[in-house]
Structures are given as structure tokens and as C-alpha cells.
Amino acid sequence: MKKKIKLTVNDELHELEVENRRTLLEVIREDLHLLGTKKICDMGECGSCTVLMDGVAVNSCLVLAVEAEGKKIETIEGVAQGGKLHPIQEEFVAKGGVQCGYCSPGMIMTAKAFLEKNPNPNEEEAKTAIAGNFCRCTGYVRIVEAILSAADRMRE
């Protein structure tokens, strides 16, 4: 069964016809061809497919595309503005928060939603924010450092 939906992705309005049972992740990757959003587990256990839905970080593999009707979606492709990296992205680069890079988009989206809610976090809060995001390369050390450093810069 298909349904027509309208959703805004990275400030662009899309009108799509989607099967009811398809996930937002599938529609983002397969219909909108935004491949930055990654799939590690496809069951809400890794955070790699995190996008912002009306500003809230969600696992897009756990959201049906039809639930995103009328919503504002932001994916990793929408984070850098006018060719300039967001401070979170810049700090991930500078602090060594990226290794293989497969978790990075989800990690950055989670961090973005978190810092918008809590602009002055301590280390424990930053660690808690990304506790649902899986990374196999870094041991999380430099990711946490990058988030804290981005917070400092964003407050300036």
C-alpha cells in the first residue's frame, strides 16, 4: 500500500509516494539518494542513521517514512552551510574524531541535536549523549573531545 507524503529534507520540499512499511532511512538513501546517512544495524541499536526530525535526533531506521509527513528533516548533507563546515564538523576533523568515518554522520547529527539543547555540557553529559552511537575505531575518546570543543566554539 502506497501513500503520498510531503516532507522537507535539508530545506528542500519533496513530494513522494512511498510504501507504508518503508522506513525513513530507506527513503532517504534509496529515493532521495542522500547516501551520507549510514546503516549499520537497521534496528535502532547503533545510531548511525541518526537524522533530525523537527530538530529531534531520531534513528531513521525506526521511523516510517509516512510518519515524517509534514516534518522537517535534517541529514548530514544539510549540516555544512554555504560550503562551510559546521563547528562540530570542524572539531571532528581537527581533534581526530574521525577514523573509518562510517559512524561519523550519525555521531555528528546526535551531537548537533544535543548541543542545541545543552550548549554547555560536561564530559559525562557528552558521553551520555552519544551512548547510543556505536563506533568501533576510536574508543570514543576524541569524539567526546571534539563535541566538547565544538560546544566551546558554538558558545562564543
Add this chain to the structure above:
Amino acid sequence: MRDLDFVGKNVPRVDAEVKVTGDAIFSADVTFPNMLLGRLVRSPLPHAKILNIDTSVAERVTGVKAIITGEETPFVFGVSHMDQTPLQTEKVRYVGDPVAAVAAVDSDALLEAMELIKVDYEPLPAVFDPEEAMKEGAPIIHEGIERNIAANPRYDLGDVDKAFKEADHVFEDRLETQRVAHVCPEPHNCVAVWDHDGKLTFYYCSQMPSVTRVQLAKALGMPESKIRVITNHVGGGFGSRATSKFPMDFAAIVLARKTGRPVKIEYARDEEFIFSTFRHKFIMTVKTGIKNDGTITGRHITNICDNGAYCDYGPVVTNVGGAMQGTLYRFMNYRYDGYTVYTNLPYGGAMRGIGNPQVHYAGETQLNMIAERLGMDPLEIRIKNAVRTGDETATGAILKSCGLVECLEEVAKEIGWKEKRAHPVPNRGLGIACGVHFTGIRLSPGIDADFAGATLIVNDDGSVNLATSCVDIGSGSSTALTQIAAEVLGIEVEKINTIFGDTETCPMGWGSRASRNTAIGGMAIQKAAEDARNQILEAAGEKLEVHPDDLDIRNSTVFVKAAPSKCLSVSDVVRFNRYRKDGQAVMAKSHWDAPSQLADPVTGRGNFSMAFSYGAKAIEVKVDPGTGQIQILDVVASQDLGKAINPLGAMGQIEGGVHMGLGFAMSEDMVLDDEGRMKNNYLLDYRMLTSLDMPPVSTILVETNDPVGPFGAKGVGEMATIGTADAFVSAVQKATGLFLTDLPVTPEKVLLALKKKESKS
């Protein structure tokens, strides 16, 4: 030597920007119009004869485009033993052995067809324990392999029996390690595309695409020129992608040929856990002779590797752990008996350290137990026995650089070893361990080569195209390699475009395994860059009418050393050189084979690697005796990496290595049921440390400037994880008084052991 501009600097990763913006394309992102999805149909039984496979009903499912069975994949493959075929025709050897493959337009059709494929099996007696499998009369898994022993790697060096007689104490302990998964973020996947010319393009997340091409060509009976392997960004490898071929690869290739459409096969996460190989379970007995003054006289290690149903890297994994345990301390009497034993279980492969983390765990943990039994300081024992620069070890390794003692002293100082041991706090414990891993390897039996390749072109505008055989699987190797090229050329990092992972544009090399990219890949690049640099200097000398020896290059400017204002840009030199009669391009190539030797096939002795990286870990824990919960208070990790080409990247590798090592130590475990079905093949059930579980890590980089490697560099990635579990278990021992020998050491195990101890006393 002049100051370095790029080497030794925290240059940001060359691929970081594309990775933080989502622009980086991984193999899993590769898609084609008209592409079909494929999947393997797997055996539900651990050991059974295949009587019949009926695909007729499944073929009628709408959307199904092809179904293949083993008759259409008559290819034999393997890493050390050619013991595998993609789809089984005669019998299955473990739960999950593939018997058929389907290609369909979408996953619904795929799943429906898979359920309708009817396979009749006749169950055979199976064996799930390697010690049982080695007994006479056990079920035979591969015809002709007696007692299921696929390989028996041995080292027999010096006189171990005499060493035990000369010792004041001889201890023998049995220790076990568990199966541990790589858990690559990017699941294993491939896309096979055939064109009308009979050419196959294979998109594949490989650690070694050029080896993949050779192996595919051999198995498929095709010329290498008709196969192109392309590897994009890779979402983690950790050894699992050094296995260059899986049944899925052949299935995708044959399905694509049969349908005339691109076919993609990608593991779901639950498949990824089981079918991408994993770290083997080892059962080890360690016997050590030691004198009253702490001198180790000799060691004998017996290791039974639970291989699973196929070899993959199993025999190499069994071998490497043995080699490295004879390369850490000064004792010259060493015997190692490895047994790679087939069982009716999923099969393991190479994983970060390739057998070394397991055997090191046994050797180092037993040494800590011995120290405790004899009332010695485990730090002092290690320093007393540690190998040093200039040593030739029992295994025949020649140590041109060795910072083991410094690594031990540094971690001890940083964690407060002496003070904390002098003033013990109840329920707290401090543990230490050290280790060694190679930088590239030659191990008998094998090909007598350990090389990397590079090609380098300087463009008109002074920018550089650099092609390497080394795939960056996330380790940061492309950045380190770019820094090496930049330093030699005098051209800035941002002007160098380093590419990898295409067999038609990149040179051949052994790829990304054995901690070899920075050092061996780096030497290939250094040689190519030196050649290109000389070409630039020659041409500039001609133009400036000075001798090339009087010139230098820095910041893309060629200048006269004695009169720097007399200069040309690299761009000007390249253009001058090219656009004239009988002109020349600035182009260079290099193939660098590491100066190591194949080991003696009988004794195992030989200088099997170009360099050896040493390291140490010290860990402090606090144990709650009421719950068995273990809190890690501090981790200090030191590593002798020769020279840190990129300190930030090296520290990131070590932190990640510690994270993986702690998982191995305390929580990660592939739990199998009685017939080898994995029970916890999901991320929430397979317990890895999360950001909240990860303790603080201090890293110490020890630079010993190896005389062989580029700018003194040695390998980093694998040593980073080795020793973590060993130090952790020792810390738990000090905190609880328990000698726990089998990994992982979980709160449950600690609590049960504490209760048992209590009831005895």
C-alpha cells in the same frame, strides 16, 4: 637533518572532510540502475549430506531473476588451504554453510524465494569441541584430514627440556580465549558488474584489492585484465577484509553474469557477526621455567585453535601467536606446538593481531601469575627479561630498534606503579603487560615477498597524483603516506591527491594487513618521491644553471640553498621540463620489498619482519566484591612505533586498540548454542564498551627511530590492542586474589569465583 615540515605533525586526516559531510562513498553506497539484490541460502544443520536441492518453486516467485547452486560455482578457494567452495554440493560443514544463492529485484522477492528453496539433508555426526575433534574416531569434517588437524605450526628453538631442568621453578597453566567479532561498522558487501566485453568490475570493501583480483582471476579462470576491483572508503576492516574472498563474492559474480544485471550482496548485521570471520578461540597451555632471580629459562606453549569448518587464515593465525611469543623476552629456549583444528562451527579469520592477542594473553597472564606466586614484581620480571635493541631473539628476529624497556618504564611511571603497589588499597588492583607485533610479515610457508607499490605524477600546477597499494580502512594510512610524500617532495599535503583501491590505476601490493601500511607502504612512497624529487631538481638545475645538489625544495619552491632568492616554483619546473623538445614528465614509481626473510620451515627461525613494534599497558581497576562489577580507573598505553608520522592519528589508533582490547578482556563474547548458532549476533547483545563504559586512556608514544622504516616509522594498528586484556586480568587478580584464566573476565565470573573462594575458607 633539517626540521621536518609534515612528518611528525598532527596533520588533519586527508579524508576527514568528506567523512564529516557525508560525501564519502563507501562500497555499501555503490548502486546501479537495474541492480539486483542477492543473498545466500544457508544450511540449518552443522554437518549433513546434501541429498537434493529443489529451486523450482522459488524460481516462480515474481521478481526473482536467478537462483544458483554449487554446480554453477565450481570454484575452489582459500587463504592458506584451498578447502572452500562458494556453494556446497556434497555436504555442509557448519550451520550457515551456503548451498544456494538468489538474485531478485527487491528484498521481499528475495526472502520469499529463499523460504521456498527446498533442500533435503541427511544429518552426519558432528563435532563442536576442538579437543574432541583431535581424538581418533572423531567425525571427519574434510576428507583426508586426519584427526581434523588442518595445520600444525611449530617452533622448536634451543633446548626447552634442558631449560626447565635449569630453572628453579617450572609452572604450567591452561588459559582460554573466546571468539570475538570484528564488528566492522560497514557490513561486508560487494557489487558485481559485467559488461558485454566479458569484463567484470567488482566493487568490494577489501583491505587488499590487488590481491583480490589475483585470487578471483585464479578461481574464476579469467585473465587479470578482465577483472577490475574497486575499493572505495572502507568502514573498518580489522583483518576481516584481509580475507579477500567469501562465498558471497562468487555468488554475486555468477548471479550478475547469469542475469546480465549488476548484483549486490550485503550482509545484514546478524549475518555480519557470524559470516565475516572473527577472532578464533584458543585453548593454550603455557609451561615456563624461571630462576629465583626472575630470569626466564625457557617456555613451551601448546595452542589448540578452534578453526571452525574452513581454514581461511586459521593456520596463519595459529602460527603468528607462536612467532610473537618468542620475540618478547630474552630466553632462547622456546617450543610452540600449534594445532589448527576443524570443527563443525563457523570459521574464524584474521583479526587485529592475527593470533597474537590470544597467545600474548596466555603468556603475559601466566607471567603475572608466576610473579604473584613467587612474590616478585611483574614490572621487574619484565624489565629483567625484556629484549633490547641489537638482540637476535629466539625466533631469529633481529631487533634494529626496540623500545620495550622504555615502554614498560613509562607506563609504570604514569600510572604510579611503585607508590600504588607499596600502598595497596582493598579491592583495587594494578596490572601490567607488554607485547610485540610485527610490521609486515613473511612466514613459512608463504610467498617470499612483503611489498607495497606507489606511482607518483607531478602535474603542471605542481599538484601531485599519488597512487598507493595501501587501502585506508580507517587507520589514517592515507594521511601518513601523504605526509611522507609531502616531506620528501617539499610539496604541501593539500596539493597531494592520494588514491587507493582501484586495480587499474593503483600498483600491486599486499594491501592493508599486518600493520604494514605506514612503514612498507611508506617506504614505497618515499622511494617514488625521492625519484620524483631528483627529477625536479635535475630539471630545475638545468633551468637555473646550477648543480642539482645545490638545490632544495620547500613549500613547492625549488631554490638554491646558498641563495634562496634564486628560485622556481615546482609548477614552473614541471612545465619547463614537459613543454620543450625531447621534454620529460615528472613521474616515478616504486615497488618496495621489505628486507625480511622467510623462516626456516623446520625450526621456524628467521628474521620474518622488517621491524618490530613493542608496547606496554598498565591498568588500574576497582572491584566491588558484592557484585563482581569491575570499574576501570585508569589505562596507560605506551607504544614504540619508531616514529609517529602523525601523532594524533597514532594516538587515535592506540585508544581504539585499547577499546577493542578491553572488550576482549571483559565483555565481548560470541555465544554459540550446542550446534554453533550464534545467540547474541546483535549489537545490543554482543557487549562492546560504549562511550559511557570507556575509561580514560593515557597514551605514550615512544620513538626509537627504526633504521629501516620511512623516517624511522614502524607499525601501529595491531600492537595497539595487544596486552590490554593481559593487564586487565592481572589488575583484577590483584584486586580480588583470584587467578582467572579464561576470557572474558565478566562480573559474573568474578562473583562466582569470589563466592567459591569464600565457601572454601
